[in-house]
Amino acid sequence: xxxxxxxxxxxxxxxxLLLLLGAGAALAGAAGRPSFAQASxxxxxxxxxxxxxxxxxxxxxxARLFARSVGDLxxxxxxxxxxxxxxxxxxxxxxxxPPHDGHTVFIGSNSTLTTNAATFRKLPYDxxxxxAPITLLSRGACLVIVPANSPHRxxxxxxxxxxxxxxxxxxxxxxxxxxxxxxxxxEMAKMKTAGINYKGAxxxxxxxxxxxxxxxxxxxTGANELARSGRVRxxxxxxxxxSIVLPGVPTIGEAGWPDYLAVNWVAAAVSxxxxxxxxxxxxxxxxxxxxxxxxQAYYRKQGTELIMxxxxxxxxxxxxxxxxxxRLMAITGxxxx
Numbered sequence: 098x099x100x101x102x103x104x105x106x107x108x109x110x111x112x113x114l115l116l117l118l119g120a121g122a123a124l125a126g127a128a129g130r131p132s133f134a135q136a137s138x139x140x141x142x143x144x145x146x147x148x149x150x151x152x153x154x155x156x157x158x159x160a161r162l163f164a165r166s167v168g169d170l171x172x173x174x175x176x177x178x179x180x181x182x183x184x185x186x187x188x189x190x191x192x193x194x195p196p197h198d199g200h201t202v203f204i205g206s207n208s209t210l211t212t213n214a215a216t217f218r219k220l221p222y223d224x225x226x227x228x229a230p231i232t233l234l235s236r237g238a239c240l241v242i243v244p245a246n247s248p249h250r251x252x253x254x255x256x257x258x259x260x261x262x263x264x265x266x267x268x269x270x271x272x273x274x275x276x277x278x279x280x281x282x283x284e285m286a287k288m289k290t291a292g293i294n295y296k297g298a299x300x301x302x303x304x305x306x307x308x309x310x311x312x313x314x315x316x317x318t319g320a321n322e323l324a325r326s327g328r329v330r331x332x333x334x335x336x337x338x339x340s341i342v343l344p345g346v347p348t349i350g351e352a353g354w355p356d357y358l359a360v361n362w363v364a365a366a367v368s369x370x371x372x373x374x375x376x377x378x379x380x381x382x383x384x385x386x387x388x389x390x391x392x393q394a395y396y397r398k399q400g401t402e403l404i405m406x407x408x409x410x411x412x413x414x415x416x417x418x419x420x421x422x423x424r425l426m427a428i429t430g431x432x433x434x
Contacts, residue, residue, distance in 0.1 A: 139378050143174040145201045149188025149209050151181045153299030154271070155318035159235055159363040160204035162395055166386035177204075181296045184273060184434075185209035189222050197368040199375035203228065207362050208272035211415050215422035216273045218433040224419075228366040229376050230411035232383050236362040237401035238336035239278065240317045240346070242329045244308045252332040252352040255312060259288035267291040269313040271301035273434070277422065278314045278359045280429040285357055305329050316361045317342070318399055335359040341400040362404075364411055380408055 144167065146160045160177045168175040180188035185208055192203035203209075210224045241252060249255040259266045268290050270276035276292055283290055293310055295301045298319050304310045306329050317334065321342045324331040333352040334340045349357050365383055367376060386392065387405045396403040406414065426433075 139375055140171055140173045140200055142200060143176065144168075144171075146175060146177045146204050147188050147192040147201060148177060148179050148204050149181065149185035150179065150206075150271070150297035151299050152179055153302075153319060154297050155235075155237065155316040155361060156204060156206045156363050157299075158318060162392050163204070163234070163365075163383065163386050166389045166392055167382060169389075170382065170386060184213060184217070186221055189227075192366075193222065193227055193368050195370075197370035199367055199371050199379055201367070202231070202379065203366045204234075205364060205366060206272070206274070207360075207418060208274040210364055210366065211418040212272070212274040212277065212422050214419045215426055216277065216431070216434055225412070225415060227369055229369045229371055229373075230408045230415065231365040231367060231376060231379050232408065233404045233406040233411045233414055234363045234365055234383070234387075235396065235401050235403055236360055237399070238317055238334055238340070239275075239314050239359045239361060240320050240324065240331045240343075241282075241312060241314055241333045241335070241349075241352075242302070242305050242320055242324065242331050243312045244305055245328055245330055246308070247311070247330060249312075249332065250330070252347075252349075252354075255332060256286045256288055259286070259290050263289040264291055266311040267293055269293055269295055269301035269304040269310040269315075271295050271298035271315070274361065274422075275301065275314055277425055277429065277431060280431050281359075281425050282314065282354070282357055284429050285354055302329070314359055318401060321399065342398070366411075376408065 146164050148157050148160045150156050157177070157179060164175040164177050180191045189203070189209055192201055213220055214224050243249050243255065249258060268279045270279055270292055276294065279292060295304060298316050301313050302315050302320050302323065305313045306323060317340065320329060323329045324343055331343055331346045333349045334343065334346045335349045335358055337348060337350065337358070339348055340346060349355065367379065384405055387403060392403065
């Protein structure tokens with residue numbers, strides 16, 4: 098199926114990454130752009146960060162890091178509210194409810210801000226029309242993991258077993274993105290496995306750890322420590338280079354599938370009904386928060402990219418990613434939900 102694999106997505110384009118990083122730096126330092134310090138009226142009271150997944154996911158961790166930093170910078174309370182379930186719809190609706198004054202910020206992922214637009218026949222929201230982008234916060238690779246006592250010690254062994262017993266092995270997915278990534282790997286590896294859906298990445302990882310499922314493609318951020326401690330076994334890291342956290346785990350290319358480059362990302366957005374000036378102020382605030390040592394150190398330790406794009410760059414990235422997910426839907430033959 099190699100000839101059907103989509104062209105490398107934007108996340109593997111070095112030139113594009115440099116543009117993203119440059120845009121983030123410009124956002125943080127542009128003299129003509131209002132900053133949170135200049136906008137004394139905002140935020141005027143407590144803020145909420147809405148996460149459409151349970152605690153423990155990479156999205157949730159990112160939200161909590163930025164909540165602490167934003168709270169310290171503004172002197173306002175910033176709470177993280179987890180609204181899991183319904184393929185992210187519950188969290189989305191919570192974030193889109195009034196008032197639209199910028200004090201409620203949606204911390205979403207590729208699932209809610211792009212994948213759902215390609216996988217649902219009737220989506221109750223439009224990730225482009227209903228949200229005003231603020232910034233792409235972070236982006237990282239995934240891990241293919243199995244239970245610690247699994248007989249599969251390499252990805253090749255997992256694939257061989259799945260091929261020999263079509264439909265007998267199962268995988269966990271915490272969102273539509275991970276389900277589609279898993280089905281894409283099924284297609285590339287010419288194997289058939291059954292998917293079991295969970296409310297979020299944390300539950301999917303736990304299902305692997307307890308042996309409820311045979312494997313999963315998961316956000317590396319939420320599984321690194323479990324893999325390091327031996328509570329799950331990581332078979333492959335879905336990036337061109339090995340993880341600095343798990344250097345002993347082969348890349349997906351080393352494991353035999355170089356075209357399978359699954360990533361996850363986290364972004365901030367607000368209702369599109371939010372005044373443009375407030376959206377700008379939020380962009381400047383997030384850019385300033387990203388410069389704090391706690392956030393810088395966390396992402397260095399995790400080996401995850403801290404992107405901090407402009408709002409315009411995030412919107413272009415969303416558009417490109419929706420097109421990519423639609424191509425993957427066509428390749429895998431997954432039916433619209």
